[in-house]
Amino acid sequence: MSKLPSTQLARAGVVGSTAMKLGVGKIKTKVKRPFLSESASQRSEEQREDQEAELLFKAITQLRGTAVKLAQMLGMETEVLPERVRQELSKSYHQVPPLNRVLVRKVIQDELGSTPEDLFKEFDSTALAAASLGQVHRALTWENLDVAVKVQYPGIHVTIDSDMKLLGTLVGGGSKFLSKERRPNEEILRKSLSEIAARLSEETDYINEAENTRWFNTKLDIQGVETPAVLDEFCSKRVIVTEYMSGVHLDEWLRTNPTQEERNRAAQHIYDVFFQSAINLKRVHADPNPGNYLFKDNGDIALIDYGCVKVLGERFVRHIPTLLYAFYKGEYEEILNAYEQLGMKIRRDAQEDFDKVLRPFGEWLSLPFQRETFDFKTNNRYTVNGRNLIHEMAHLGSFESVEEDFIFFDRTIYGLFKIFEQLEAEVNFVDHWKHLWHQSGILDDASGVGSE
Amino acid sequence: MKISHKVKAQTRLRLLEAAVDVITEKGFEKASMREIAKRADVADATIYNYFSTKEKLLYGYCAHVQTLVLEELKAIDDFHEYSLRDQLHQLVEMEIRMWLPAREFLQVVFAQTYAAPSVGHELLAETKEHLKSMVVELIDASIEAGEMPEQPYQDLLPALFWDYQTAILAYWLKDTSDNFANTTKLVDQSTEIIAQLLLGGVIGKTLDMFSFLFRTHVLQHLNTLDNLMMQPELVAAKRRFMEGAE
Numbered sequence: 016m017s018k019l020p021s022t023q024l025a026r027a028g029v030v031g032s033t034a035m036k037l038g039v040g041k042i043k044t045k046v047k048r049p050f051l052s053e054s055a056s057q058r059s060e061e062q063r064e065d066q067e068a069e070l071l072f073k074a075i076t077q078l079r080g081t082a083v084k085l086a087q088m089l090g091m092e093t094e095v096l097p098e099r100v101r102q103e104l105s106k107s108y109h110q111v112p113p114l115n116r117v118l119v120r121k122v123i124q125d126e127l128g129s130t131p132e133d134l135f136k137e138f139d140s141t142a143l144a145a146a147s148l149g150q151v152h153r154a155l156t157w158e159n160l161d162v163a164v165k166v167q168y169p170g171i172h173v174t175i176d177s178d179m180k181l182l183g184t185l186v187g188g189g190s191k192f193l194s195k196e197r198r199p200n201e202e203i204l205r206k207s208l209s210e211i212a213a214r215l216s217e218e219t220d221y222i223n224e225a226e227n228t229r230w231f232n233t234k235l236d237i238q239g240v241e242t243p244a245v246l247d248e249f250c251s252k253r254v255i256v257t258e259y260m261s262g263v264h265l266d267e268w269l270r271t272n273p274t275q276e277e278r279n280r281a282a283q284h285i286y287d288v289f290f291q292s293a294i295n296l297k298r299v300h301a302d303p304n305p306g307n308y309l310f311k312d313n314g315d316i317a318l319i320d321y322g323c324v325k326v327l328g329e330r331f332v333r334h335i336p337t338l339l340y341a342f343y344k345g346e347y348e349e350i351l352n353a354y355e356q357l358g359m360k361i362r363r364d365a366q367e368d369f370d371k372v373l374r375p376f377g378e379w380l381s382l383p384f385q386r387e388t389f390d391f392k393t394n395n396r397y398t399v400n401g402r403n404l405i406h407e408m409a410h411l412g413s414f415e416s417v418e419e420d421f422i423f424f425d426r427t428i429y430g431l432f433k434i435f436e437q438l439e440a441e442v443n444f445v446d447h448w449k450h451l452w453h454q455s456g457i458l459d460d461a462s463g464v465g466s467e
Numbered sequence: 468m469k470i471s472h473k474v475k476a477q478t479r480l481r482l483l484e485a486a487v488d489v490i491t492e493k494g495f496e497k498a499s500m501r502e503i504a505k506r507a508d509v510a511d512a513t514i515y516n517y518f519s520t521k522e523k524l525l526y527g528y529c530a531h532v533q534t535l536v537l538e539e540l541k542a543i544d545d546f547h548e549y550s551l552r553d554q555l556h557q558l559v560e561m562e563i564r565m566w567l568p569a570r571e572f573l574q575v576v577f578a579q580t581y582a583a584p585s586v587g588h589e590l591l592a593e594t595k596e597h598l599k600s601m602v603v604e605l606i607d608a609s610i611e612a613g614e615m616p617e618q619p620y621q622d623l624l625p626a627l628f629w630d631y632q633t634a635i636l637a638y639w640l641k642d643t644s645d646n647f648a649n650t651t652k653l654v655d656q657s658t659e660i661i662a663q664l665l666l667g668g669v670i671g672k673t674l675d676m677f678s679f680l681f682r683t684h685v686l687q688h689l690n691t692l693d694n695l696m697m698q699p700e701l702v703a704a705k706r707r708f709m710e711g712a713e
Contacts, residue, residue, distance in 0.1 A: 115552070115553050115556065115655075116549065116553055117549075117553050117556040117557045117560055118556075118651070118655060120557075121560055121564075121651070125646070130543075132544060140545075169646075169648060169651045169652075170644070170645075170646070170648025170649065170651050170652050172645065172648075173644050173645050173648040173649070174648075174652075
């Protein structure tokens, strides 16, 4: 499993944030400076990050859908954004200003042909939670079933196209401000953006989401992990109604001081879901933002929001264990072979790159597999430490193309690791893979793995 | 035979709906009273008991839409619990919803009104009154609930809202976005602004300021003009002119 593609996304993040800074913050500071004493100017510089974050958040909440989603996608995996900005962004996971009751009513009436009060016995006009492209209301059906009604921001599908075009321009323009060696690979950047655009427009189609929800509800079978059932008769392109899931969001759950055991349990559930869906079901819930999980008292979880689901290719799923094993063993010829099997074009004449970049990257990557359980409490800077390595990987000239599946696979894992760090949990990674390596004949002697 | 009030109202409505169909199909000029009567299943001469001209049918339907809007708003159980902003938003959305089946007809209404503004203005008076009375009611309720302050020139607000509503409908008629998404967004954002203006009493305060400027500066000049007019020679000249001397 390579970290390469999140690197490409990380780059998009660098560029995006640079452009944003130039566009908002820098200009503001420049305008302010002439009227300030030197020390005040210093303070102003320090405040700039704060102001930027607030401005950004305000702008994002104004734009609603697309921008929130993009901010989530970019903010999630880029340590590059200033801490304060990321804090503000993380608010947007489930705190976007709500649609008022008039619009909720309008969307439901337009989509389902009746008003909420006709369709449901009870309908709470105050939103339960704000999702990225919509918001969720709690309701009671006439059959007394507790349900969650997700309503899409009206017209969001219309603005997504223009927003993505705007972002393309912003990113393209922003990259001009970067020095040549930091400038992103155009092809990879374009691919990342178009992949995000495709996923976004898929996400506006709730029929697709209903289908994914149904799919996971029937296929995913893990003790302690709940998935909601879909109420088909209430679903349309812009409205989706599912069984109501109990539980609280991550931040709120952590405030209840769950025990270490409960936190481990929750994290392990999350990883098990990822592994089972990616490897066995070949479909990942590729939106690892904490808002998509609900946590229960005992560390059980519920998986909600299936808007961003990526179907993984046969070849990708077949060869990813080989790549990971090669990284685990630190055999670089094998790593290159595995990358090639995965469809990545690599120049093999750049040995120096590999010694300088690929080796430390591989060591970092395989760290969680070197022991039975990996403790994110003692390794609470794992993703931060990987940041530079990821960057260097991205600037490695030897990769000429990147397999699309990597983008979402890696983005998901990186996002999950960030959640594990927040949970300060101990997670077992190696057993799943060990089993798989054994099963597929990559590994004959399983005893050598995970026991160092 | 005496025709009941109810039957009369039904016939009137049938005529209005027939007018929408015929005018939408044929255009205003080519639509005939005879065809509208026929479509409504009403005798040729009887239509004139209800509407003396085609224009009255055209604008009669506009007034009818307002009564539909009012009925629909009343049908929302907790409408009285909505904030002023949500109520105004719902009002505008309801206007659009009620106009939706007759959107092409509304296009004709706009075209006709621009073609003959004075006639249109006169015949739209009833529609305008309907809308204004709804807005007055919303504003009064909001003031009574202490949500919105009483403000000078309060009577002007419903008229301003009428202009706003007209502009929104005009925008909607030109809106080609999927499901009129752009209009939805515009209404959402503009009603927010309007509510803020009303709740902060901004419109009243602004008009107050203009009134002050007007009184202090413009009227003073008028006084100068007045004095000028009062110059004996000018007065004499004026009298001579008025009396047709010389």
